Amino acid sequence: MSAVLETRTGKGEATRERILEIAEASVLAKGFGATSIDEVIAEAGLTKSGFFYHFKDKNALAREMVRRYVATNDRLFDEIFARGHQLSDDPLQAFLISLKLLAETMGDLPNGHPGCLIASICYQERLFDREVRELMAQSVRGWNARFRNILDGIALVHPPREPVDLDDLADMLSCVIDGGIIMSKSLNDQSRLERQILLYRSCIKLMFAAPPAS
Amino acid sequence: MSAVLETRTGKGEATRERILEIAEASVLAKGFGATSIDEVIAEAGLTKSGFFYHFKDKNALAREMVRRYVATNDRLFDEIFARGHQLSDDPLQAFLISLKLLAETMGDLPNGHPGCLIASICYQERLFDREVRELMAQSVRGWNARFRNILDGIALVHPPREPVDLDDLADMLSCVIDGGIIMSKSLNDQSRLERQILLYRSCIKLMFAAPPAS
DNA sequence: GAGAAACCGTACCATGAGTGCAGTTTTGGA
DNA sequence: TCCAAAACTGCACTCATGGTACGGTTTCTC
Numbered sequence: 001m002s003a004v005l006e007t008r009t010g011k012g013e014a015t016r017e018r019i020l021e022i023a024e025a026s027v028l029a030k031g032f033g034a035t036s037i038d039e040v041i042a043e044a045g046l047t048k049s050g051f052f053y054h055f056k057d058k059n060a061l062a063r064e065m066v067r068r069y070v071a072t073n074d075r076l077f078d079e080i081f082a083r084g085h086q087l088s089d090d091p092l093q094a095f096l097i098s099l100k101l102l103a104e105t106m107g108d109l110p111n112g113h114p115g116c117l118i119a120s121i122c123y124q125e126r127l128f129d130r131e132v133r134e135l136m137a138q139s140v141r142g143w144n145a146r147f148r149n150i151l152d153g154i155a156l157v158h159p160p161r162e163p164v165d166l167d168d169l170a171d172m173l174s175c176v177i178d179g180g181i182i183m184s185k186s187l188n189d190q191s192r193l194e195r196q197i198l199l200y201r202s203c204i205k206l207m208f209a210a211p212p213a214s
Numbered sequence: 215m216s217a218v219l220e221t222r223t224g225k226g227e228a229t230r231e232r233i234l235e236i237a238e239a240s241v242l243a244k245g246f247g248a249t250s251i252d253e254v255i256a257e258a259g260l261t262k263s264g265f266f267y268h269f270k271d272k273n274a275l276a277r278e279m280v281r282r283y284v285a286t287n288d289r290l291f292d293e294i295f296a297r298g299h300q301l302s303d304d305p306l307q308a309f310l311i312s313l314k315l316l317a318e319t320m321g322d323l324p325n326g327h328p329g330c331l332i333a334s335i336c337y338q339e340r341l342f343d344r345e346v347r348e349l350m351a352q353s354v355r356g357w358n359a360r361f362r363n364i365l366d367g368i369a370l371v372h373p374p375r376e377p378v379d380l381d382d383l384a385d386m387l388s389c390v391i392d393g394g395i396i397m398s399k400s401l402n403d404q405s406r407l408e409r410q411i412l413l414y415r416s417c418i419k420l421m422f423a424a425p426p427a428s
Numbered sequence: 429g430a431g432a433a434a435c436c437g438t439a440c441c442a443t444g445a446g447t448g449c450a451g452t453t454t455t456g457g458a
Numbered sequence: 459t460c461c462a463a464a465a466c467t468g469c470a471c472t473c474a475t476g477g478t479a480c481g482g483t484t485t486c487t488c
Contacts (some may be wrong), residue, residue: 011486012434031338034247034476048477050435057477117339122400123334124245140400162420168413175393175410182392183385186336186354196389199382203417206376225455226465250444262446264466271446 016054018044022066023061028115031122032062062121062132069117070139077146080105091153092208099201106180107194113181140174147173158208169207176200230268232258234282237275242329246276246338276335276346283331284353291360294319305367306422313415320394321408326397354388361387372422383421390414 022043026035037058039049055061084098106113118136125133147170155166180196183189221334236257237244240249251272255265263331267366269275298312339347394410397403 015434028337030340031245031247033249034338034341037477038475046434049437049480051476053433053435054430088402097345118400119333119396120337122396123242123337124248124369125399126243127245127248136400137402140397162416164416165409165413168409171397171406172390172393172410172413175390175397176386177393178396179386179389179391179393182333182336183354183389185339186332186350188351192385195379195382196386199386200380202376205416205419211339228471229465251446252444260465261467263449263468265444267464 020065024065032127059129066135092158095150103194103197112184112190113193116178116181119178142176144170154208160207234279238279246341273343280349306372308363317408317411325399326404327407330392330395333392357388358384368422374421
């Protein structure tokens with residue numbers, strides 16, 4: 001199931017990677033339906049036959065794109081939350097640090113966040129087979145569970161000041177990111193995403209941090 | 215500029231409306247690029263000539279779709295926030311009531327929220343001309359300004375407990391809705407959107423409501 | 429140097445956007 | 459009731475794109 005993640009050595013793997021990268025950029029800019037294979041292969045410098053040697057059809061391309069996107073994203077999250085954990089032993093502080101890092105990372109992207117592939121697919125679901133849709137749902141569940149775990153750790157040490165559903169609060173991070181990306185893109189203002197993540201961070205602080213001595 | 219909003223009486227207007235409704239559903243399910251005119255006209259029961267009688271090309275269709283969507287959404291917001299205002303004189307309470315109404319409205323949709331047209335377009339921006347993109351940006355700015363106005367009114371009466379950027383907090387509602395829609399769709403769980411709006415409501419309460427007597 | 433991997437070339441089909449235009453029905457108003 | 463405009467139909471195109479099929483060629487690896 002995860003043999004895909006092994007690093008293959010052949011030259012073909014480099015071509016595959018190139019195709020996936022170009023296709024992802026195109027999908028995020030025009031959508032999957034409007035992403036033409038001809039354009040992709042032109043930019044990748046190979047022929048249609050070459051493309052279909054690597055991918056059985058467009059849906060196979062979509063599957064690999066999602067796998068690649070999820071893997072990349074997971075790696076980023078691993079890094080950022082590990083870093084937070086290194087910098088503080090307190091789970092709340094660690095999370096707050098990680099959120100700050102995440103916000104900075106998003107704000108420092110050269111041309112703004114290119115877009116969330118999951119969101120793109122979700123707005124074109126009828127184009128994909130069950131496998132792609134299942135892959136997408138699974139990855140979202142994975143991210144939510146990851147955030148929920150962190151919140152659980154925090155709640156043990158810092159009981160929330162008001163009753164709050166930790167599942168919803170975990171979901172909210174993904175929502176804020178996806179919404180922030182959309183707002184950044186539609187207003188052509190990169191800072192919105194960063195600021196939304198920082199605002200989510202403020203909410204977390206308000207929910208868990210002890211009130212100032214009064 | 216806004217002559218479009220006049221209610222035209224002709225039979226043609228009904229056909230236009232039918233086309234727009236069918237096209238919107240298709241765009242939200244498959245994306246604009248994959249929405250075929252042939253399919254739309256088949257469902258609407260007219261010919262290609264008939265379609266092009268109403269819309270010069272696909273981009274004209276997109277423009278009218280956005281105008282229609284924004285108008286519908288604005289009407290919904292008008293209603294919901296007016297209702298909140300009727301039920302409480304306190305701006306904070308009125309907003310909290312409206313958010314609850316909004317959450318319920320979203321949760322009670324027969325088949326879940328069909329999707330945000332702005333988000334869909336924003337993930338296929340390269341397909342649209344400047345006019346459509348400008349229309350989209352303008353509508354987002356409009357919604358943000360509306361929410362910002364409400365928050366201003368609240369902050370006058372209830373100074374926030376921690377320094378918070380009201381612009382960001384206003385943006386956050388749109389973000390949470392867009393993100394909630396995506397999460398609802400990708401997990402096929404209608405309740406997520408409703409719960410995200412309620413969580414945003416909790417955050418507002420935490421930010422502005424006086425702390426319980428201590 | 430043999431076999432597998434990674435391609436290229438070409439021909440072909442179906443679908444979809446969009447154009448052009450002549451002809452027909454429907455509708456609202458004088 | 460009739461007329462003109464509105465709201466279409468029908469047909470005949472063009473061009474781009476997704477996708478299939480298949481035989482041939484280069485390139486890498488052992």
